[in-house]
Amino acid sequence: MALRLAQILPPVVLLVLAIVGILLVVLPARETTKTPENMYGIVLDAGSSHTAMYIYKWPSDKQNGTGIVTQHSECKVKGRGISSYAGIRGEAAKSLEACMQEALSQIPKSRQAQTILCLGATAGMRLLDIVNSTESRRVMKEVETKLRSYPFKFKEAVILSGQAEGAYGWVTVNYLLENFVRYGFVGKWLNSGRETIGALDLGGASTQITFETAEKVEDESNLKELKLYGQTYKLYTQxxxxxxxxxxxxxxxxxxxxxxxxxxxxxxxxxxxxxxxxxxxxxxxxxxxxxxxxxxxxxxxxxxxxxxxxxxxxxxxxxxxxxxxxxxxxxxxxxxxxxxxxxxxxxxxxxxxxxxxxxxxxxxxxxxxxxxxxxxxxxxxxxxxxxxxxxxxxxxxxxxxxxxxxxxxxxxxxxxxxxxxxxxxxxxxxxxxxxxxxSVGWALGYMLTMSNLVPAESLGLMKAMPSGTWTAILTLFILLLFFALGYMLLIYRARTKQDLV
Missing domain, CATH: 3.30.420.150 (Exopolyphosphatase. Domain 2)
Structure with missing residues (x-):
């Protein structure tokens, strides 16, 4: 009796393990078997040398205030940055038209009214603001008026401070590397426990350095505190x-x-x-x-x-x-x-x-x-x-x-x-x-902040487990299930032959 139990126990353990594993992988995904309609966000990165438009997307059934954010597409605006159109009326706004038409064609009409649209201008406009603040305000008002003419949810068109640009770049880098939270095998996002990494950005007119530090920041203008996923990050940014x-x-x-x-x-x-x-x-x-x-x-x-x-x-x-x-x-x-x-x-x-x-x-x-x-x-x-x-x-x-x-x-x-x-x-x-x-830069971090997709308090879904990884894990447990069943069948046949003898 003890011998038979010893023979049956291993395949039974494997069988139970396989069934539990399949349930853990499949059940959390049951709610997402129906592909949700995407939400979209648009950021125009108005740099000193050129402007780029980034379209981001995430499932509309986001959890706990955040979503699975991925880059949908990218469009390079022809010509130089909007600051180069100082004194040339209408040209800054006109330069954005081709990429905005591309956004209209790529984002479904049913989602355009909910699509966040924002423009952040960086060091080129900061320099123009120093030289000619009146012309700087005119250019920004011009592009804002143009962006408001599209059927998107316009949020703002602003000149970002250098510190804000650095901090948004830091958020982008650590978000994409999943340093804030990570995916758990039970279908939930957990605190990653990872160290964040610093961000080094070199643009056309300025350069930024941002990193987490435990040292005293002696110049308060360099200190920025962010609360993300329930944790406070003390940043040095310049x-x-x-x-x-x-x-x-x-x-x-x-x-x-x-x-x-x-x-x-x-x-x-x-x-x-x-x-x-x-x-x-x-x-x-x-x-x-x-x-x-x-x-x-x-x-x-x-x-x-x-x-x-x-x-x-x-x-x-x-x-x-x-x-x-x-x-x-x-x-x-x-x-x-x-x-x-x-x-x-x-x-x-x-x-x-x-x-x-x-x-x-x-x-x-x-x-x-x-x-x-x-x-x-x-x-x-x-x-x-x-x-x-x-x-x-x-x-x-x-x-x-x-x-x-x-x-x-x-x-x-x-x-x-x-x-x-x-x-x-x-x-x-x-x-x-x-x-x-x-693409790594400040744009994604800016969009996440503008759309409240990075929660301050609760953990939320950040990046989905890649479909290939999910399939591989599920296949592994299914193979384990068949192996256990086959093992049990061999034992059963061997016992049947033994009984006949």
Missing amino acids: SFLCYGQDQFLRKLLAHLIKTQGVKSPIFHPCYPRQFNTTIKLGQDVFNSPCTKSYRPAKFDPYMNVTVVGTGDGGECLASVKKMFSFDNCTYSKCSFDGVFQPTVKGGFMAFSAFYINYNYLTRLTNISIRSSNQMANAMRLVCNMSMTEMVEKTNQMERYLKNVCAVSHFVKILLTEGYVFDEDAFPTISFQKKAGGA
Whole structure:
């Protein structure tokens, strides 16, 4: 009797385990077997160099105030950022029309009235607001009027502060990586228990750093507290206006002109050897508040100047370093320009122009950059390349490649000397364009906040278990069920034969 029990017990245990497993996987999903109609949200990211429209979607039967948010589509607005239309009436609004028509065609009419629509303008409009606040207000009113003309649920069109831009980027990164909550095998979302990671954003006119810190934030303007999923996150966030990629390049040209004098040609150590281009002083260099301190007392804004590349990596580094000031810190510690910063801690994701520059470096050199030394090696190779070599290796246009050496030096100094990512901390930076299938930036975090899709108190559904994972787990338990039944059948047949004998 004991022997027979010992033979039957293992398959019975497997059978029970398989049935319980199938019930745990299937029952939580029973309510979602009918595909719900989607809700949508639209964010226009009005940057300094261009505007992008992102459409997000989530099931309409969201739980506890949040939904399964995914990126539905993306549209690049033709032309430059809306700040470039200062003084040109109607053009800022007109530039948005093609992408807004795309939104009309992609979002069902039955959902358009509930679709949240918002526009966030960043550093380009912040700069315009400094130079000409009247024109800044006119441009924002113009685009708001245009957006209100569409059948969507318009929320706002605003100029975001640098700190808000950094915080929204941090929310996006950690949301997509499921660092706030995670999916449980019983069909519920649970506190993930994971550490959050910092966000490094490099745009055209500004750059942002945001990360969670336990240190005292000595400058209150850098402190932001967010309550998400019942937890409070204490963030350090700082935005550096005029340290975006485009404005830095203008400042570098302005520095070279100030050093060498207003003449033609100007020798540029960061451009490839023998490469040359022509610029207009008033249009390409001295029309920005970021270059005001370099502006000559007298110059002809319509003067054309030829800029000739010398491909001198050492001189390029020396020139780029002069864009930063590491003196005059009134706090216990600073990053640069006298700005307080606690010690960087944990992992970081670098996106936007950080990723673009990283991608150029790796494509041009085939070096996998995991340390600051490897970045320095890649930069030395790139700064010694001719424009012909660079074009052949990337199949990209010269206007993008001419600045790779300069931007690489800028990024390395910003990360290692500015933000103080030393040899131990640098490998914690992950350079990414997307996470979880969505573009990384501040737009998703902004939309989540505007639509209350990230609850402050209760846990809610964030990202669905991928259908492939769900299917694999269900298949595993079904196979286990058949195995248990087959095992029991073999035992039964063996016992039947034994009884007949």
